[in-house]
Amino acid sequence: MSIEKELIARRGSKCELCGAIENIGVYEVASGSRPSVDNSILICGTCKSQIEIPETIDANHWRCLNESMWSTEPAVQVMAWRMLNRLKAEGWPQDLLDMLYLDEETLAWAQSTGEGQNEEDIIRHVDCNGVQLQSGDSVVLIKDLDVRGATFTAKRGAAVRNIRLVEDNPEQIEGKVEGVQLVMLTKFVKKTS
Numbered sequence: 001m002s003i004e005k006e007l008i009a010r011r012g013s014k015c016e017l018c019g020a021i022e023n024i025g026v027y028e029v030a031s032g033s034r035p036s037v038d039n040s041i042l043i044c045g046t047c048k049s050q051i052e053i054p055e056t057i058d059a060n061h062w063r064c065l066n067e068s069m070w071s072t073e074p075a076v077q078v079m080a081w082r083m084l085n086r087l088k089a090e091g092w093p094q095d096l097l098d099m100l101y102l103d104e105e106t107l108a109w110a111q112s113t114g115e116g117q118n119e120e121d122i123i124r125h126v127d128c129n130g131v132q133l134q135s136g137d138s139v140v141l142i143k144d145l146d147v148r149g150a151t152f153t154a155k156r157g158a159a160v161r162n163i164r165l166v167e168d169n170p171e172q173i174e175g176k177v178e179g180v181q182l183v184m185l186t187k188f189v190k191k192t193s
Helices: 003-011 045-053 059-068 075-092 091-098 106-109
Strands: 025-026 041-044 138-141 172-177 180-185 187-193
Touching: 003 025, 003 041, 025 045, 025 106, 041 045, 041 075, 045 059, 059 075, 075 091, 075 187, 138 172
Parallel strands: none
Antiparallel strands: 025 041, 138 187, 172 180
């Protein structure tokens, strides 16, 4: 059975956020895993366009979250939480957020996109040029680096592929140079395309 058919069986042919019955389609709630019924919801075109293009948000449309936030489906709860956070400056969404309870796993999923965090609380890893780094990126060294505990120097221009971000320190990344796993300062690397 397709994801869409399973979602229709779960909710009928209604938007799981606002209850609309026209222009309904599957929307994958970003989760980092393959699309499935558990991380997808049925939404209408109006909800989808306002989710994907934040400049078009009509706060009154989202008053429907007063009902949909109580869904038993984690994917619906996640989208309700994210949209309420986008709108909390309106006043009424903050009241709903105060009532909304998400278990730890669902809350972590909701926060995984950075939604609801203050700009200054988001940890960003940037290279020497201020370009944001992501896990899996490739970088090159812009300076010779002495490697502690090893018998070599990581040379300028050395490529480091498939980097990992050090979660609690925005100035550090991890990667392999000459087969040795190293922790490097982001100010000494440049992202390659």
